[in-house]
Amino acid sequence: MSLAIHYDSTFDGFLSAVFEIYRQHLDVSCFVAERTYEAEREAATDLFAQPFHVETSEDSANRLRRAITNAASKDVLNLLETCFRSEDANIEMNILAYLRKLFAGLDPNYGRNPSSLEMIPLITIARSVRREMDNMYGMVRFNKAPDGMYIAEIEPKYDILEMIVGHFRCRYPNGTWAIIDVKRGFGVYYENYRTHFVTVPDPSYISAHAPPDEFTRMWKSYYDTMAIKERLNPRLLRRCLPVRYWKHLPERSLSNYSAKNIGNVVPPQLPSEVAKSNASASIRLK
Amino acid sequence: MDLRDKLNILGDAAKYDVSCSSSGSKRNSPKGGMGCGHSSGICHTWSADGRCISLLKVLFSNACKYDCAYCVNRRSNDIPRATFTPKELINLTLEFYRRNYIEGLFLSSAVIGSPDYTMELLIKVAKELRLVHHFGGYIHLKAIPGASSRLLFEAGLYADRSSVNIEIPSDKQLQYLAPEKNFASIYRPMNFLAERKLEYKTDKSKYSPKFLPAGQSTQMIVGASGETDFQILTLSAGFYKQQQMKRVYFSGYVPINADKRLPVITTKPPLLREHRLYQADWLMRFYKFEYNEILDEKNPFLDPDLDPKVMWALRHPECFPVDLQSADYEMILRVPGIGVRSAQLIVSGRRYSKIRFEHLKKMGVVLKRAKYFIYNSDVPRELHKLYPEMIRPLLIAGKPKNDQLDLFDAMPAALPAPAKAQPSANALPIANN
Numbered sequence: 001m002s003l004a005i006h007y008d009s010t011f012d013g014f015l016s017a018v019f020e021i022y023r024q025h026l027d028v029s030c031f032v033a034e035r036t037y038e039a040e041r042e043a044a045t046d047l048f049a050q051p052f053h054v055e056t057s058e059d060s061a062n063r064l065r066r067a068i069t070n071a072a073s074k075d076v077l078n079l080l081e082t083c084f085r086s087e088d089a090n091i092e093m094n095i096l097a098y099l100r101k102l103f104a105g106l107d108p109n110y111g112r113n114p115s116s117l118e119m120i121p122l123i124t125i126a127r128s129v130r131r132e133m134d135n136m137y138g139m140v141r142f143n144k145a146p147d148g149m150y151i152a153e154i155e156p157k158y159d160i161l162e163m164i165v166g167h168f169r170c171r172y173p174n175g176t177w178a179i180i181d182v183k184r185g186f187g188v189y190y191e192n193y194r195t196h197f198v199t200v201p202d203p204s205y206i207s208a209h210a211p212p213d214e215f216t217r218m219w220k221s222y223y224d225t226m227a228i229k230e231r232l233n234p235r236l237l238r239r240c241l242p243v244r245y246w247k248h249l250p251e252r253s254l255s256n257y258s259a260k261n262i263g264n265v266v267p268p269q270l271p272s273e274v275a276k277s278n279a280s281a282s283i284r285l286k
Numbered sequence: 287m288d289l290r291d292k293l294n295i296l297g298d299a300a301k302y303d304v305s306c307s308s309s310g311s312k313r314n315s316p317k318g319g320m321g322c323g324h325s326s327g328i329c330h331t332w333s334a335d336g337r338c339i340s341l342l343k344v345l346f347s348n349a350c351k352y353d354c355a356y357c358v359n360r361r362s363n364d365i366p367r368a369t370f371t372p373k374e375l376i377n378l379t380l381e382f383y384r385r386n387y388i389e390g391l392f393l394s395s396a397v398i399g400s401p402d403y404t405m406e407l408l409i410k411v412a413k414e415l416r417l418v419h420h421f422g423g424y425i426h427l428k429a430i431p432g433a434s435s436r437l438l439f440e441a442g443l444y445a446d447r448s449s450v451n452i453e454i455p456s457d458k459q460l461q462y463l464a465p466e467k468n469f470a471s472i473y474r475p476m477n478f479l480a481e482r483k484l485e486y487k488t489d490k491s492k493y494s495p496k497f498l499p500a501g502q503s504t505q506m507i508v509g510a511s512g513e514t515d516f517q518i519l520t521l522s523a524g525f526y527k528q529q530q531m532k533r534v535y536f537s538g539y540v541p542i543n544a545d546k547r548l549p550v551i552t553t554k555p556p557l558l559r560e561h562r563l564y565q566a567d568w569l570m571r572f573y574k575f576e577y578n579e580i581l582d583e584k585n586p587f588l589d590p591d592l593d594p595k596v597m598w599a600l601r602h603p604e605c606f607p608v609d610l611q612s613a614d615y616e617m618i619l620r621v622p623g624i625g626v627r628s629a630q631l632i633v634s635g636r637r638y639s640k641i642r643f644e645h646l647k648k649m650g651v652v653l654k655r656a657k658y659f660i661y662n663s664d665v666p667r668e669l670h671k672l673y674p675e676m677i678r679p680l681l682i683a684g685k686p687k688n689d690q691l692d693l694f695d696a697m698p699a700a701l702p703a704p705a706k707a708q709p710s711a712n713a714l715p716i717a718n719n
Contacts, residue, residue, distance in 0.1 A: 227335045231335040234334070
């Protein structure tokens with residue numbers, strides 16, 4: 001009888017589940033993470049599999065961690081954790097397939113081989129998780145609240161909030177700020193050199209607290225002037241800056257906002273446009 | 287004029303500078319301040335033309351006393367002019383940085399008064415950011431040609447990166463287009479900064495102050511004057527070697543001014559040529575190619591149809607096919623379709639198992655191109671019997687045609703045929719598809 005393993009969607013929970021699979025010789029057909037939000041791609045549930053719930057146990061998770069470190073290395077363990085954050089539909093089964101091969105012990109060098117057929121897809125997934133993490137360093141946008149706190153909302157594809165907190169702690173050590181993952185309903189709050197992870201049931205309430213200000217509008221108009229008209233390339237833009245991030249970037253989402261709120265301000269005369277129109281005019285005169 | 291208008295004018299005047307990177311400097315947040323340098327650099331957003339914006343790139347002033355033909359800010363142009371005050375600019379930088387819009391400041395300026403006076407203003411901004419506001423973010427300062435060594439040295443103490451733009455890749459053309467400039471005036475600050483940086487580098491103590499931790503960069507305009515790609519690559523290879531430049535940027539010429547010394551104002555920016563030059567630049571920086579391997583006197587232009595790596599491979603059939611199981615890392619890097627990451631994966635994985643086609647596919651190797659150049663048991667034998675002249679059309683045929691169909695192409699040749707944009711001297715004989 002094949003089982004659908006239910007666990008609490010944490011990495012520790014997943015490791016405990018794998019531990020139980022080995023201990024009880026379970027026949028697994030799929031994993032079901034019990035999340036409070038909807039993941040990007042939900043795994044296809046096996047209708048005929050029997051649900052089997054595994055309690056998270058730190059003890060067994062740590063035992064499995066030690067075993068992976070011994071059989072492969074610490075880097076591999078980190079890589080698996082990074083992959084796990086992708087919340088991909090089949091990521092649990094992919095990791096399990098890798099671990100099965102690793103612990104089977106048929107090939108003593110398996111843990112060190114980065115080009116095995118089970119490892120390459122994991123490397124690719126980890127790479128895209130890390131890429132989003134790197135992108136997020138740049139794409140978090142803070143708004144200033146009246147009380148001096150800086151608040152940002154993000155909606156990353158992968159669960160990477162915990163991975164980027166260190167960067168912002170190093171960047172704004174003296175400030176008070178919060179980053180909220182709107183999709184997953186939790187956030188990090190930093191004050192007095194301490195970080196706290198908090199659940200945020202209603203993010204819209206918080207963003208109403210910190211509306212865009214004058215600097216946001218200046219940033220938006222600066223952003224618009226930076227594009228060189230002769231080189232416009234919407235495809236390249238969408239490749240570098242995927243549309244799914246635009247919602248939380250004022251420079252892409254604020255376009256109508258500024259027009260509505262400031263009224264009809266004459267757009268500034270830009271040097272490049274003036275120069276170009278003068279040049280064309282002088283040619284026409286000739 | 288309010289701050290917003292100033293920012294727009296001076297941002298617009300600075301946008302033709304293509305340098306965008308914020309990499310190469312690792313700084314911790316100073317005590318009591320904010321900001322850190324991330325060694326691989328961070329892109330914060332991309333503008334509508336697909337170029338990344340990571341620094342607040344502005345001019346301090348655009349009221350220039352020079353008259354360079356290619357520049358928006360030349361004194362003979364009748365355009366709106368503006369100048370920041372240091373306080374305005376510092377406040378803007380800090381507020382943008384707090385909201386995580388930018389990685390730091392890229393400060394350049396038109397020459398106002400004298401080069402020394404301009405340089406002093408730039409240094410004043412950087413110094414105040416670092417010492418008064420304890421700002422640890424990235425600062426890129428332009429070195430103004432003609433500024434005194436004392437000022438250049440001071441700039442190096444506060445900035446992460448400095449740059450002097452050579453703009454036109456030959457001395458004669460530069461003096462023709464920019465009467466107030468010549469190669470000597472541009473090389474002098476470059477060499478001075480490179481030498482000082484070397485001195486500081488020998489002193490490895492962690493307490494010694496930093497001097498231009500992210501090095502120098504420069505940029506050349508492509509397509510404004512008649513240089514060949516070979517000249518451009520030779521020059522940039524020299525910069526990498528002698529001045530220890532971190533980057534040399536290419537900027538496809540965007541016509542702004544009507545000037546009889548320049549291409550007509552309706553010319554489109556040579557985007558494809560710029561792209562090919564960057565590809566060649568990548569080959570020099572990451573793929574261990576020498577500039578004279580990519581091009582030579584006889585073939586002075588890059589091929590618009592194929593990338594320079596494929597071109598090199600087709601010119602050197604004696605080096606292929608490469609056996610992935612035993613070849614050197616350097617040789618695997620030279621196979622078209624294999625990048626740095628896949629080459630590393632191949633080299634570290636082949637110790638444990640045979641590299642097969644399905645491995646390569648999963649690694650992200652572009653087999654469409656690589657299959658002609660590798661020796662592997664999964665590759666059909668017939669592919670190795672092909673001559674370079676036969677492979678070339680196969681590689682080109684796989685590409686979708688980018689350019690829009692011309693209305694007049696289909697008409698009989700009653701009209702004079704338009705002149706070809708770029709003669710490709712090194713094109714091998716191919717059947718016209």
